[in-house]
Amino acid sequence: MKNLVLLGGGHAHVEVLGAMAKRPFDAGFQVHLVTPYRRQIYSGMLPGWIAGHYELAQCVIPLDTLAARAGAAFHETAVDALNLGTKSVHGADGTRLEFDLLSIDTGPVASLDQLPGAEEHALPLRPIERFVAAWPALIDRVAGQCKRFDLAILGAGAGGVELAFAVRRRALREGWSHFHVSLIGSEALPLSGVPEPARREALELLKRRGIAWHGGREASSFEEREIRLKDGASIAFDACWVVTGAAAPKWPETSGIGIDAQGFVRVTPTLQSRSHPNVFAAGDIASHATPLPKSGVYAVRAGEALAANLRLACAGEPPVPWNPQSKALYLISTGERHAMAVWGKVCLQGAWLWKLKHWIDTRYVRSKSRRSRSGHRP
Ligand SMILES: Cc1cc2nc3c(=O)[nH]c(=O)nc-3n(C[C@H](O)[C@H](O)[C@H](O)COP(=O)(O)OP(=O)(O)OC[C@H]3O[C@@H](n4cnc5c(N)ncnc54)[C@H](O)[C@@H]3O)c2cc1C
Structure with a gap:
């Protein structure tokens, strides 16, 4: 065999x-x-x-x-x-x-090679299992802290942007008024790789949702609770997620x-x-x-x-x-039951696009979990 x-x-x-x-x-x-x-x-x-x-x-x-x-x-x-x-x-x-x-x-895998200290002081998104396992501890820390809690998200591609919107929405839902989210990207606008109008709309939405945007900032290393930037500045955090693309x-x-x-x-x-x-x-x-x-x-x-x-x-x-x-349709959720869609140069946003994304995603996962009727039985 x-x-x-x-x-x-x-x-x-x-x-x-x-x-x-x-x-x-x-x-x-x-x-x-x-x-x-x-x-x-x-x-x-x-x-x-x-x-x-x-x-x-x-x-x-x-x-x-x-x-x-x-x-x-x-x-x-x-x-x-x-x-x-x-x-x-x-x-x-x-x-x-x-x-x-x-x-x-x-x-x-997470792209951490150029970021000394990231392994010790930040949480990469991949492996996703590790990221998910760390979530309850973050919730406990936020809930147990009375003073301001800063979450920094490094990487402003679609994944980083979606996570920033999502965690901001979760904070509102949990009533974490002391919780602040910052999104840090190496380019002037978030959502690299998509047409500029969509990137400007994403920036506008970040502002409206109260997410601090640090554009054009490149991280050079991590210290405990601090990202050092290539321009000599630094950004302090209580927790940091690294979503800096695929390596x-x-x-x-x-x-x-x-x-x-x-x-x-x-x-x-x-x-x-x-x-x-x-x-x-x-x-x-x-x-x-x-x-x-x-x-x-x-x-x-x-x-x-x-x-x-x-x-x-x-x-x-x-x-x-x-x-x-x-080209492919990209649906980017923006925290609330609302999403942006990018199809080539076309960019739209609205609650109906979140419904569309919800329908596509849940149908996809369910279809993989269900036994197919014509399926071969081992
Ligand atoms: C927050 C976020 C949201 C995203 N949303 C979208 C979206 O809406 N639409 C979209 O098109 N893309 C999205 N992406 C991008 C998408 O996740 C990736 O492009 C996609 O997962 C790549 O699929 P893959 O099959 O190559 O690998 P993966 O989906 O990463 O799967 C890899 C598999 O290999 C396993 N594996 C890893 N290392 C080893 C090893 N050494 N030995 C054996 N097995 C191993 C892993 O456990 C996993 O099962 C998103 C990314 C992020 C971060």
Whole structure:
């Protein structure tokens, strides 16, 4: 029996497991899912959980259940080494698995390398499980402190902006009148990567919601309760979240697989590694010749193509190229039951867009948790 190893329970592999549950891959392959947690907390709903719109259980995709429905063996560990010579992956718990085909969807890691002191004095958003586990302690600290409590959020991409709005909304709901939120971004406006009118609207909303904006400020290091900035100034905090974008883990580089300048796995349009065709990669960990946004939307879409190509590869047939959509709809929740939408150059906002986001997100997570009617039963 040959082995197909799926590394990471990210958005793309959730699609692969779903496709396998509907129609199993080639019977000559045993499929393995290797991932550090039994569940995947859906990042798109994380701000809604912080804001208090959702219970955590509503935001969770059960990876072990998906693996079981797909007939895949589940290994609960993080891989910290890939050996391309022996074609094996090595887990932090000592697990060693040999593969004939490997697929990588482990997502990004927090980008802390350039921020000395961040590990000790701040909380990165990834791994999301660690971030979520730290939330009750933060609530206790805020509730137990009478004087002003400052939460600084470093990183003003869509994730940082959504978290700032969400935690501000939660503070209002909890009656934390002493709680203040600051958002720190390296560019003059929040929401890098989206058209300027949308960024200006986001800035206006931050002001209206009472969130302090520190634009054009680059962090250089962390001390206890203080961010040092490159311009010599500093920002004091009681707690700090770091949401400074996606960095690559170290193990792809160590393995010798072809990577880009940031350390992400370089792939062909068929989602195969440029250096090792028996290795596939999708989602944020993959680097395409024409760069794609690092987003869940693209990871899901890539997952559909990945499923088809892994099925072909297991059957010994050549994979086919994936043509990603040129743009995607981004829905950015703004704390209240209100959201902004960005579609290319178009930007809208309103309560109806939050309803749309709520509908899309909850339907997505529910569809992954439900047993499909045509599903294969292991
Ligand atoms: C607050 C926030 C909100 C967001 N909202 C949206 C949104 O609304 N829409 C959108 O399109 N994008 C959104 N994003 C971006 C989105 O989260 C990422 O682009 C997306 O998660 C990437 O998916 P992925 O499949 O590459 O990896 P991930 O979803 O990160 O999944 C990676 C998986 O691999 C596992 N893993 C990690 N390391 C290892 C290892 N060493 N070995 C084995 N397994 C491992 C992880 O536990 C996880 O299961 C948001 C991001 C943030 C921070």
